[in-house]
Amino acid sequence: MGQASPVADLVARAREGQPRAVARLISYVEDGAPVMREVTSALAPFAGRAHVVGLTGSPGVGKSTTTSALVAEYRARGLRVGVLAVDPSSPFSGGALLGDRVRMQDHATDPGVFIRSMASRGHLGGLAWATPQAVRVLDAAGFDIVLVETVGVGQSEVEVAGAADTTVVLLAPGMGDGVQAAKAGILEIGDVFVVNKADRDGADSTVRELRHMITLGSGPRSGSSDDPWAPPVLKTVAARKEGIGEVVAALDDHLVWLTRTDALVERRRARAESEIEAIAFGMLRSRIGDLRGDARLESLAARVVDGTTDPYAAADALVAGLAL
Amino acid sequence: MGQASPVADLVARAREGQPRAVARLISYVEDGAPVMREVTSALAPFAGRAHVVGLTGSPGVGKSTTTSALVAEYRARGLRVGVLAVDPSSPFSGGALLGDRVRMQDHATDPGVFIRSMASRGHLGGLAWATPQAVRVLDAAGFDIVLVETVGVGQSEVEVAGAADTTVVLLAPGMGDGVQAAKAGILEIGDVFVVNKADRDGADSTVRELRHMITLGSGPRSGSSDDPWAPPVLKTVAARKEGIGEVVAALDDHLVWLTRTDALVERRRARAESEIEAIAFGMLRSRIGDLRGDARLESLAARVVDGTTDPYAAADALVAGLAL
Numbered sequence: 001m002g003q004a005s006p007v008a009d010l011v012a013r014a015r016e017g018q019p020r021a022v023a024r025l026i027s028y029v030e031d032g033a034p035v036m037r038e039v040t041s042a043l044a045p046f047a048g049r050a051h052v053v054g055l056t057g058s059p060g061v062g063k064s065t066t067t068s069a070l071v072a073e074y075r076a077r078g079l080r081v082g083v084l085a086v087d088p089s090s091p092f093s094g095g096a097l098l099g100d101r102v103r104m105q106d107h108a109t110d111p112g113v114f115i116r117s118m119a120s121r122g123h124l125g126g127l128a129w130a131t132p133q134a135v136r137v138l139d140a141a142g143f144d145i146v147l148v149e150t151v152g153v154g155q156s157e158v159e160v161a162g163a164a165d166t167t168v169v170l171l172a173p174g175m176g177d178g179v180q181a182a183k184a185g186i187l188e189i190g191d192v193f194v195v196n197k198a199d200r201d202g203a204d205s206t207v208r209e210l211r212h213m214i215t216l217g218s219g220p221r222s223g224s225s226d227d228p229w230a231p232p233v234l235k236t237v238a239a240r241k242e243g244i245g246e247v248v249a250a251l252d253d254h255l256v257w258l259t260r261t262d263a264l265v266e267r268r269r270a271r272a273e274s275e276i277e278a279i280a281f282g283m284l285r286s287r288i289g290d291l292r293g294d295a296r297l298e299s300l301a302a303r304v305v306d307g308t309t310d311p312y313a314a315a316d317a318l319v320a321g322l323a324l
Numbered sequence: 325m326g327q328a329s330p331v332a333d334l335v336a337r338a339r340e341g342q343p344r345a346v347a348r349l350i351s352y353v354e355d356g357a358p359v360m361r362e363v364t365s366a367l368a369p370f371a372g373r374a375h376v377v378g379l380t381g382s383p384g385v386g387k388s389t390t391t392s393a394l395v396a397e398y399r400a401r402g403l404r405v406g407v408l409a410v411d412p413s414s415p416f417s418g419g420a421l422l423g424d425r426v427r428m429q430d431h432a433t434d435p436g437v438f439i440r441s442m443a444s445r446g447h448l449g450g451l452a453w454a455t456p457q458a459v460r461v462l463d464a465a466g467f468d469i470v471l472v473e474t475v476g477v478g479q480s481e482v483e484v485a486g487a488a489d490t491t492v493v494l495l496a497p498g499m500g501d502g503v504q505a506a507k508a509g510i511l512e513i514g515d516v517f518v519v520n521k522a523d524r525d526g527a528d529s530t531v532r533e534l535r536h537m538i539t540l541g542s543g544p545r546s547g548s549s550d551d552p553w554a555p556p557v558l559k560t561v562a563a564r565k566e567g568i569g570e571v572v573a574a575l576d577d578h579l580v581w582l583t584r585t586d587a588l589v590e591r592r593r594a595r596a597e598s599e600i601e602a603i604a605f606g607m608l609r610s611r612i613g614d615l616r617g618d619a620r621l622e623s624l625a626a627r628v629v630d631g632t633t634d635p636y637a638a639a640d641a642l643v644a645g646l647a648l
Contacts, residue, residue: 036636037636040634040635040636041634041636041637043634044628044631044633044634044635045631046631047631048629048630048631265629268629269622269625269626269629270625272624272625272626272628272629272635272638273621273622273624273625275628275635276621276624276625276628276635276638276639276642277612277613277615277621277639277642279635279636279638279639280612280639280642280643281608281609281612283639283640283643284605284608284609284612284643285605285608288601288604288605288608289601291601297597297600297601298593298597300596300597300600301593301594301596301597301600302593302596304368304596304599304600305372305589305592305593305596306372307368307369307370307371307372309368310364310365310367310368311364311368311596311599311600311603312360312361312364312365312603313365314596314600314603315600315601315603315604315607316607318600318601318604319604319607319608
């Protein structure tokens with residue numbers, strides 16, 4: 001590598017498959033480290049090869065078990081898999097998910113698998129910013145599949161689903177039946193639906209109801225009306241690894257469809273737009289933050305307090321004075 | 325009012341004490357309505373007269389009961405009281421707090437009292453933006469006291485406390501004892517501490533421990549080292565209205581201290597700074613949002629997808645092109 005910078009060196013080692021280098025880069029992402037600009041630039045040429053699969057569902061549907069089974073299935077096919085377990089409700093990495101992570105120990109010694117819990121540490125932009133960056137790290141590090149597992153908590157699952165090429169929505173019998181699913185907005189985000197714990201009562205009726213809602217609901221998520229994607233509804237018993245091969249086959253089918261219809265590029269472009277916006281937004285926010293203690297902001301605030309100006313007019317003056 | 329605009333007319337009616345006009349203005353705040361700029365400008369000359377009191381504490385300490393008792397005490401003294409019940413954890417107005425609000429029915433028919441639940445509807449800036457704006461509505465509408473009641477949920481309670489002249493921290497025996505309080509950061513934000521449900525076991529030891537922590541902890545929140553404020557720790561049984569007169573007396577004392585030491589102007593200026601920043605931030609965000617569908621963002625995103633640029637460089641280009 002000659003006179004490589006520390007970042008270039010770290011990226012090179014991540015691309016050689018060194019898990020500690022990958023972990024270090026993801027820590028930079030989580031911390032919103034200043035070096036992220038350089039990291040992102042160094043990763044950019046190597047990204048875009050992985051199939052990014054989002055997996056979401058309510059607590060208790062078996063997300064971790066399913067993730068673990070999917071990882072095993074992909075590994076059996078010789079593919080390298082990176083897993084990001086994202087918990088938008090936790091301010092700490094690994095905390096809430098630690099129990100679940102224990103189950104992932106199956107893969108702990110497999111160098112073809114990298115598993116990381118991520119949570120918002122409250123830095124600028126939060127997980128909406130950090131998730132695509134962490135995905136890029138794993139993508140550029142050469143993982144064939146990047147699985148992003150999210151706890152379903154409303155808006156954030158939709159945001160995180162935006163980071164994936166293919167989104168799997170996981171349900172369990174009797175938990176999230178049709179109407180509930182429709183309410184939660186998951187019908188719109190799912191490319192593949194999986195009813196896990198399918199050995200339980202009510203699995204078939206959940207599948208039927210979902211299929212019905214999907215037929216009623218919608219065309220394809222991306223706009224190719226002459227070659228639409230019909231989201232399949234599959235049954236699994238992830239704890240016994242039943243039905244997992246069919247899920248992987250459906251994910252592969254979806255990737256083929258995405259590529260054939262140009263929906264892949266379209267989705268990734270939309271994702272890049274969101275990412276650029278989030279970064280630009282963070283830049284502007286920190287420039288405003290830099291004005292803390294600035295005499296101009298102080299005097300504007302004093303004028304708001306004495307009623308000679310109002311906060312909007314003051315904000316206009318502040319924005320007009322930002323050196324962009 | 326002659327040829328008054330609808331907003332000017334609404335502000336005039338709010339200042340005459342018409343509750344529907346006040347409610348309408350606060351709905352504008354919650355919705356982040358475009359007309360907020362005009363509303364804020366129209367309110368600015370009339371704001372700054374009310375004593376803004378924040379009341380925060382964990383669920384179960386008796387916030388609503390205490391608020392209700394404080395309202396009754398202020399009313400007995402002939403003062404008009406506006407109440408904002410802020411729930412940062414709820415995406416819906418009134419939802420989570422509905423049960424509590426029922427207890428406030430005591431004041432439902434009193435024209436000297438205005439009560440409103442507020443929650444983040446997810447608009448730009450959220451409650452950190454909306455709370456000071458809603459306070460300004462009540463302030464300009466001529467309420468002598470504006471009580472801002474917040475559920476204690478970490479960061480947001482600190483933010484909302486920032487909207488108050490005086491912050492009351494409510495605890496209950498055995499719930500939030502000293503160390504817990506220190507951990508939660510509430511020692512720093514409290515100007516007046518109230519141990520409610522003081523007829524329960526352990527009230528005296530909670531009071532003692534709090535006093536000890538306060539003595540150890542800190543000087544005054546605002547910088548007047550020759551005339552410091554020593555936060556009192558009071559006991560109440562709000563359900564029986566015991567000790568409420570003493571709380572109001574402490575709040576009055578604190579206002580006198582704030583005024584004497586210029587801490588009032590200092591706090592309000594800091595508050596105005598945050599408010600200006602939040603508005604400026606919202607403006608910038610919406611300008612970035614306006615670029616959705618813009619050809620330039622699209623082509624930057626396409627270049628990120630094909631790896632010829634990275635998201636940071638693209639964000640630089642985007643920000644440089646913002647017409648400020």
